Amino acid sequence: xxxxxxxxxxxxxxxxxxxxxxxxxxxxxxxxxxxxxxxxxxxxxxxxxxxxxxxxxxxxxxxxxxxxxxxxxxxxxxxxxxxxxxxxxxxxxxxxxxxxxxxxxxxxxxxxxxxxxxxxxxxxxxxxxxxxxxxxxxxxxxxxxxxxxxxxxxxxxxxxxxxxxxxxxxxxxxxxxxxxxxxxxxxxxxxxxxxxxxxxxxxxxxxxxxxxxxxxxxxxxxxxxxxxxxxxxxxxxxxxxxxxxxxxxxxxxxxxxxxxxxxxxxxxxxxxxxxxxxxxxxxxxxxxxxxxxxxxxxxxxxxxxxxxxxxxxxxxxxxxxxxxxxxxxxxxxxxxxxxxxxxxxxxxxx
Numbered sequence: 001x002x003x004x005x006x007x008x009x010x011x012x013x014x015x016x017x018x019x020x021x022x023x024x025x026x027x028x029x030x031x032x033x034x035x036x037x038x039x040x041x042x043x044x045x046x047x048x049x050x051x052x053x054x055x056x057x058x059x060x061x062x063x064x065x066x067x068x069x070x071x072x073x074x075x076x077x078x079x080x081x082x083x084x085x086x087x088x089x090x091x092x093x094x095x096x097x098x099x100x101x102x103x104x105x106x107x108x109x110x111x112x113x114x115x116x117x118x119x120x121x122x123x124x125x126x127x128x129x130x131x132x133x134x135x136x137x138x139x140x141x142x143x144x145x146x147x148x149x150x151x152x153x154x155x156x157x158x159x160x161x162x163x164x165x166x167x168x169x170x171x172x173x174x175x176x177x178x179x180x181x182x183x184x185x186x187x188x189x190x191x192x193x194x195x196x197x198x199x200x201x202x203x204x205x206x207x208x209x210x211x212x213x214x215x216x217x218x219x220x221x222x223x224x225x226x227x228x229x230x231x232x233x234x235x236x237x238x239x240x241x242x243x244x245x246x247x248x249x250x251x252x253x254x255x256x257x258x259x260x261x262x263x264x265x266x267x268x269x270x271x272x273x274x275x276x277x278x279x280x281x282x283x284x285x286x287x288x289x290x291x292x293x294x295x296x297x298x299x300x301x302x303x304x305x306x307x308x309x310x311x312x313x314x315x316x317x318x319x320x321x322x323x324x325x326x327x328x329x330x331x332x333x334x335x336x337x338x339x340x341x342x343x344x345x346x347x348x349x350x
Contacts, residue, residue, distance in 0.1 A: 004029040004226060007067045007103065009053070009095050010074030011035045014172040015112055015165075018215030019071060019222055020046055026223065032064060035074075053094040061102035069226045070099050071110045072145075077177065081121060081140070089144035096152050108159050108226045111149055113142045115166045115237075115315055124311035127209075131164070131235045131319055159232040161225035163218070166239055166315060167306065169338050170215020171345055176299035179212075179306055180338045184348040185298050186269075187257045187339075189276050192283055192349075197254040198262035199246055200272075201307035206250070206264035209243045209312040214334050221325050230323040237315040241328035246307075249332045256336055266308075269300040287349040297347070 006023065010016040011033035020033050024043030031046040033039070038048030051059045053074070072095055078084035092111075099106050114120075118129040119136040126133060135143055146162065153160050169180045176182075190197055199206050221238045225231040247264075254261035277294050284292035291297055343350040 004068050005032070005066045005105075006030070006069045006071060006226070007032045007034055007049070007064060007099065009034050009051075009070060009072045011048075012037060012039055012172070012175075013073055013075065014168050014170050014175050014178050014215055015073040015218060015222075016071075017172045017175075018168075018170045019073070019219040022216060022219035023223065029223075030066075032067065051098070053091050053098065056094050056098040059098065059102070064099075064102040066105060067099070067103040068105055069108045069110070070095070070103070070106060071112070071222055071226075073112045075177075081116075085139075085141040085144065088141040089148070092145040093148050096148055100152065100156060106156070106158050108161070108232075109149060109153070110161045110163060110222055110225045111145060112222075113145075113162055113164045115164060115313060116140055117142045117164055118315075120166070120309075120313050121305075127312050127314040128316035129237065129314065130316045131237060153233075161231045161233075162235040163221060163225060164235065164237045164315065165213035165218050166313060167210075167212045168215050168218055169212050169334060170218075171338070171341055171347065172215075176295065176297060177302045178297075179302075180335070181342065181347060182298050182300075182303045182306075183253070183335075184339050184342045185280070185294070186273075186303065187253065187259065188283060188348045189273070189279060191257050191259050192279055196260035196262035197250065197257065198267075199250055199264040199307065200267045200269055200303070201246075201264060202266045202310055203264045204310035205308055206247045207245055208310055209245060209314055210309070211239045211243050211313055211315060212331050212334065213239045214329050214338075217327055217329055220327060221320070224325050228324055231325075234319075234323065236320040236323070236325075237317045238320055238325075239315050239317050240331045240334060241317050242331050243314060244331045249335060252332065252336060253339070256339060269303045269307075273298075273300050283349055288346060289349065290346050 012035040076087040
């Protein structure tokens with residue numbers, strides 16, 4: 001018996017792809033993987049669904065008549081935090097308008113946010129961040145999306161859950177804002193150049209406390225959020241449950257790649273990596289890699305942001321455990337396991 005019919009919006013991204021793969025083993029649900037360019041080779045209980053949310057009125061509504069849950073993972077990047085606000089608010093509004101029209105049996109929406117809700121992208125902020133913390137001055141598109149969602153939930157009689165991970169770690173194709181791929185490509189390029197593995201950020205970032213969320217763990221939390229009344233109309237931080245410092249994991253990453261380990265050296269990766277495309281093309285051909293276009297794998301400006309975070313990033317994840325989701329992971333082991341996974345998938349050289 002099918003218990004849930006889940007529409008995953010943004011199914012080709014890091015979070016969406018992990019969710020789709022994890023739902024492949026769930027016998028009592030059916031999944032529509034929605035994106036502008038749906039992936040091929042999806043599991044048997046997953047149906048690709050092509051949609052442009054900026055032109056949703058032209059979509060085929062009929063296949064989605066049985067949808068009971070929507071998970072929204074889509075994101076539009078922009079050159080500044082403010083420039084991201086309007087496009088992401090508009091796209092989410094379009095998604096809500098779309099499901100209200102196409103999904104008459106919708107009962108729950110799960111919205112993915114992140115620690116930018118607490119100002120983690122702006123500089124030092126109150127840690128550990130709690131779900132009850134006030135909105136940041138000036139706001140962010142998360143606030144706009146939340147207000148849209150709650151307003152429509154009241155009118156449509158469905159429930160919602162907000163999940164706030166930080167730096168989701170998992171394989172995804174053509175998702176340049178993906179830390180594990182950025183890290184794997186960075187290591188591979190330095191190794192090919194015969195260089196030690198230098199941390200490309202200031203010493204303060206090397207030493208700061210950091211956190212991460214495994215994509216598989218997050219996928220299981222998403223499934224949980226739509227199946228338990230404990231998650232209805234609640235906001236939850238969701239991380240691996242621990243913290244780490246890059247200083248303590250950096251030598252282990254270097255050992256994984258059989259490289260000499262270096263210290264911290266602040267560099268602008270946009271500049272230092274601007275001429276590495278020919279080298280990556282050579283590596284791709286030699287190792288028969290899946291993607292030879294480096295721009296589809298890595299955003300060096302995103303890497304600058306992550307490795308330039310000189311303040312502690314810590315979310316309090318006790319609330320989601322109190323409500324019934326108890327899974328945790330060792331983040332250092334997760335990083336090494338996910339880098340190995342990229343090798344097996346031929347995303348980076350083995």
